[in-house]
Amino acid sequence: MKILVTGGCGFVGTNISLYLNSRGFKIQSLDNLSRKGSKYNLNLLKKNNIKNYKIDIYDYKKIKKLPKYDLIIDCCAEAAVEVSRKDIDKVINTNFIGTLNILKKIQKDNSKIIFLSTSRIFPISETNKVLKSKKIISKLPIKKLFSEKDIIEGPKTIYGLTKLSSEMLIEEFSYAFNLKYIINRCGVISGPLQFGKQDQGFLSLWVWKHINRDKMKYIGYGGNGHQLRDVLHIDDLCELIFIQIKKFNKIYNKLFTVGGSKRSYTSLVELTKICEKITKNKIKFSKISKTSIYDIPYYVTNNNLVTKTYNWRPKKNINKIVKDVFDWLTKNKKTLNKYF
Numbered sequence: 001m002k003i004l005v006t007g008g009c010g011f012v013g014t015n016i017s018l019y020l021n022s023r024g025f026k027i028q029s030l031d032n033l034s035r036k037g038s039k040y041n042l043n044l045l046k047k048n049n050i051k052n053y054k055i056d057i058y059d060y061k062k063i064k065k066l067p068k069y070d071l072i073i074d075c076c077a078e079a080a081v082e083v084s085r086k087d088i089d090k091v092i093n094t095n096f097i098g099t100l101n102i103l104k105k106i107q108k109d110n111s112k113i114i115f116l117s118t119s120r121i122f123p124i125s126e127t128n129k130v131l132k133s134k135k136i137i138s139k140l141p142i143k144k145l146f147s148e149k150d151i152i153e154g155p156k157t158i159y160g161l162t163k164l165s166s167e168m169l170i171e172e173f174s175y176a177f178n179l180k181y182i183i184n185r186c187g188v189i190s191g192p193l194q195f196g197k198q199d200q201g202f203l204s205l206w207v208w209k210h211i212n213r214d215k216m217k218y219i220g221y222g223g224n225g226h227q228l229r230d231v232l233h234i235d236d237l238c239e240l241i242f243i244q245i246k247k248f249n250k251i252y253n254k255l256f257t258v259g260g261s262k263r264s265y266t267s268l269v270e271l272t273k274i275c276e277k278i279t280k281n282k283i284k285f286s287k288i289s290k291t292s293i294y295d296i297p298y299y300v301t302n303n304n305l306v307t308k309t310y311n312w313r314p315k316k317n318i319n320k321i322v323k324d325v326f327d328w329l330t331k332n333k334k335t336l337n338k339y340f
């Protein structure tokens with residue numbers, strides 16, 4: 001089976017490309033290398049004889065000329081929520097028009113799509129409801145789990161909007177042109193090959209800062225680091241996608257919420273403690289009380305449907321994720337310096 005991975009030099013895309021390549025699929029990548037770190041990941045693809053087309057996903061003329069694929073796994077996005085407030089055109093062109101271009105290519109090839117969506121399609125107001133009790137978030141019992149059935153109406157960030165619109169566009173193409181799809185709405189994902197930033201990929205940034213004994217800031221919600229998220233190990237996501245491909249002929253046109261769930265979650269202060277234990281370094285944190293209008297206090301996934309459908313559940317918890325990121329970063333510290 002021949003597969004194109006868009007965003008194939010990004011964190012998720014590279015991991016998926018290498019995983020599927022090692023299982024005998026013929027993989028190619030499309031990535032314009034705009035993300036810091038993508039050039040590092042490109043070298044890993046090259047070592048494994050995976051070709052990358054350096055094409056902007058906005059450019060349909062070039063996408064149209066690519067070879068025919070049996071499946072496209074769409075992992076290309078401008079994924080930082082704060083960028084989506086500052087550079088709206090870029091985010092809409094990459095995340096929404098990009099999806100349209102991929103769908104046109106799929107229609108032309110009569111192939112199918114697995115789309116990486118996000119938990120940020122849920123409205124900010126719904127996640128804020130968890131705060132109503134006024135208790136410290138990190139001490140709250142994990143009661144609210146977000147599933148496919150939760151409401152999607154309401155402001156969610158422009159990033160979230162482009163991903164939700166892409167989901168809807170995929171469903172429209174499926175209805176109109178009989179195209180087969182799977183959508184995975186993922187919470188936070190982390191693991192090796194992630195080049196973290198404050199507002200995207202925070203876990204790998206946390207570990208990196210601890211290794212280098214750099215200062216950090218807790219931002220928002222009083223600056224206490226109580227925001228809480230579930231985190232999915234990239235290996236668990238790769239395994240799920242492998243199962244989805246194998247079962248695609250029987251299970252398709254489905255949407256799943258996918259995440260670390262109750263099995264793997266952390267608040268920022270708890271993440272700091274885990275990092276201290278694993279790196280054996282303690283660093284200074286300052287507080288910024290002001291909360292970004294785009295931040296959310298809480299997100300944990302309900303995996304019931306995806307577990308029932310594929311008999312899949314995450315195997316690796318938050319400690320294992322931090323340990324694997326730590327091992328990758330320390331082993332390659334010198335080379336990675338310029339990418340963080």
Ligand SMILES: NC(=O)c1ccc[n+]([C@@H]2O[C@H](COP(=O)([O-])OP(=O)(O)OC[C@H]3O[C@@H](n4cnc5c(N)ncnc54)[C@H](O)[C@@H]3O)[C@@H](O)[C@H]2O)c1
Pocket residue numbers: 006007008009010011012013030031032033034035038055056057058074075076077078079094116117118119163186187188189190201
């Ligand atoms: N990482 C997470 O925690 C997370 C969580 C939920 C959903 N997702 C989704 O998973 C997908 C992958 O995320 P990621 O963390 O790997 O992000 P990433 O930034 O590491 O990877 C995205 C890749 O796309 C490339 N790219 C960006 N704009 C492009 C353009 N215009 N044309 C061609 N290539 C372009 C970048 O160079 C980068 O290599 C995204 O769709 C994201 O929305 C990620």
